[in-house]
Amino acid sequence: MELAGAVLTLAGSVFLFLGALGLLRMPDIYNRMQAGTKATTLGSILFLTGLALYQWGSGSVQKTAVLILFIVFTNPLSSHTLARASHAVGIPLTGRSAIDRLADSGKNT
């Protein structure tokens, strides 16, 4: 059980690293946001699950479950709010992006 938890934690840390790398390397803010939020959400879920498996039976499973649930609920919400706000103030997309349906629909003022 300990070894499985450690391997899961290592996989989660790799996802966290890739998310941070994407945050550093992506061309504009929307790409950065999806790298820095989605990959980090999956990475932290794996990391926390691995740590809960690592210390199985010490009463930490419930708290880990609450923490994972909280991250899953709030992380996309804050990212969405931030993306919407930055689109509303007119931060431009990168030159390679093909389509902007939110600007075409004219709903985001």
Next chain:
Amino acid sequence: MADTLLHIAACIALVSVMLAFIRLVKGPSTADRAVALDTMTIISISLIVFIAAVTKRLIYYDVAMVYALISFIGVVAVARYIERGL
């Protein structure tokens, strides 16, 4: 074996905090900095839980939870500020 893997994972997470911090310093707009701060916070939550697992003190889980809550409220407040001012 398991302890070594766990410490390697923590080192990788620490390096990713540093990468996100570079974006926090460089970021051209306020929203970039807010995203970088959000990412740093989530990785830090994982590190806090790691410390809780290594030192076997359950109180750090509550610390991580409060930190997640404050980070969420902070990011939403920054987004509202960017969109329509204070």
